[in-house]
Amino acid sequence: MPRLLDLADDFLTIGDVIRLSENYDLGPGSGPVDLLIFDPHEDEAGLGLMVTSGYKAGLVFAVLPEESRFEKKPGLSRTWLIENWDKWFVFTYQGGPVPIEETVILRWNERMTVEICHADRRPA
8 A cells, every 4th residue: 555645646536545544533543544535526626535434434524625636637636635634634633633644545446345254243
């Protein structure tokens, strides 16, 4: 998984996942949270980010502004994301930005969903 800061591409696309190293809502030391890039189908808006892990999974994290879109292809500008990180990715209660250094990108076409069977889950 490439780190956001080391990503070779200039944009992220719908279906990619941004994995924050810390949960923005629970604060430092809480572990990672995943945000899925999606198209909100809103005029004059950018792409959206939906929480896909943790207790807020399924909720919209943000719909980014139109200027966050990559100009040459449909996608989210990597440059815009890095330059505006401290504005959009802040801890809810502790303040301050979520660290960008360990943020990784899971590309839509380079990951798989794995089902895990837990011993404490029994059929009804």
